[in-house]
Amino acid sequence: QKEVEQNSGPLSVPEGAIASLNCTYSDRGSQSFFWYRQYSGKSPELIMFIYSNGDKEDGRFTAQLNKASQYVSLLIRDSQPSDSATYLCAVGLNTDKLIFGTGTRLQVFP
Amino acid sequence: GAGVSQTPSNKVTEKGKYVELRCDPISGHTALYWYRQSLGQGPEFLIYFQGTGAADDSGLPNDRFFAVRPEGSVSTLKIQRTERGDSAVYLCASSPTGGGYTFGSGTRLTVV
Numbered sequence: 170q171k172e173v174e175q176n177s178g179p180l181s182v183p184e185g186a187i188a189s190l191n192c193t194y195s196d197r198g199s200q201s202f203f204w205y206r207q208y209s210g211k212s213p214e215l216i217m218f219i220y221s222n223g224d225k226e227d228g229r230f231t232a233q234l235n236k237a238s239q240y241v242s243l244l245i246r247d248s249q250p251s252d253s254a255t256y257l258c259a260v261g262l263n264t265d266k267l268i269f270g271t272g273t274r275l276q277v278f279p
Numbered sequence: 280g281a282g283v284s285q286t287p288s289n290k291v292t293e294k295g296k297y298v299e300l301r302c303d304p305i306s307g308h309t310a311l312y313w314y315r316q317s318l319g320q321g322p323e324f325l326i327y328f329q330g331t332g333a334a335d336d337s338g339l340p341n342d343r344f345f346a347v348r349p350e351g352s353v354s355t356l357k358i359q360r361t362e363r364g365d366s367a368v369y370l371c372a373s374s375p376t377g378g379g380y381t382f383g384s385g386t387r388l389t390v391v
Contacts, residue, residue: 173321203379212370212382213322257321264379265310266335269321 172196173260175270182277188245190273192258195239202234202241203259203267206252213257217243248277281305283383285371291389292361300356300386304373311354312380313346315367322370328354361390 174193182188190204201220205213219225219232219241231244241260245252255272284303292298304311310329314322324338328348336346343361348354358365368387372380 212368212385215379215381218379259321264374264376265312265327265329266324266338268324269314271319271321 171270172268173258173270175256175258175273177271178274179276180273182248182275184248184250184277184279186248186277188248188252188275188277190243190245190256190258190275191240192242192260192270193240194258194260194268196260196262196268197236197239198262199236199239199260201261201264201267202232203261204230204232204241204243205257205259205269207255207257207272209254216256245275248275250277250279253277283371283373283381285369285383285386287386288384289387289389291391294361294363294390296361298358298361298388300358300369300371300388302354302356302371302373302383304352304354304371305381308373308375308381309351310374310376310380311348312372312374313354313356314370314372314382316370316385317367325356358388361388363390366390 204216207213217232229246233242257272258270259267261267313325316322326336331351343359346356368385372382374380
């Protein structure tokens with residue numbers, strides 16, 4: 170079992186829709202959870218982090234964490250073609266050493 | 280500097296050669312991380328520095344890999360006797376206190 174699992178996609182959504190990206194993790198002791206966006210040929214850039222159960226909103230992005238079920242998700246509202254990228258979930262026992270999933274490729278079509 | 284700077288951006292080397300990859304973190308960031316990313320995979324942790332010392336080097340794959348950060352700023356990742364399997368993008372990141380890193384643009388290493 171991989172430590173951090175993501176569906177590789179692609180996830181295709183129409184412009185203006187909500188994109189829902191999911192991630193599960195195996196280590197129950199994990200305390201920090203991050204979402205990174207990576208455009209093709211570029212390095213990952215941080216979108217959001219979440220440490221506590223529940224929802225955390227930042228603009229069009231909402232991160233959701235459920236430690237009991239060991240999953241974390243990212244919702245992107247009003248999806249734009251510029252959101253098309255690979256989204257990486259990263260999980261850590263602390264904030265230092267992170268385990269990344271393989272990423273979900275999101276395609277937003279006009 | 281404004282961001283994390285990595286040099287060179289591309290490096291092609293022959294199997295068996297030695298390479299050094301350099302990372303210049305964001306000024307004032309005490310934590311520095313090295314990851315590597317193969318095609319279609321997520322970044323894989325290599326080593327983490329807090330200041331000058333390696334706080335966690337558990338991700339270094341073997342003793343051919345070594346990293347230093349002698350003055351608590353610039354770091355160098357050193358790979359001896361390179362193998363074709365070492366080919367990847369090597370990413371450096373820094374953060375002020377840990378977590379939520381800012382990645383550099385990476386060094387694409389190709390071993391031929």
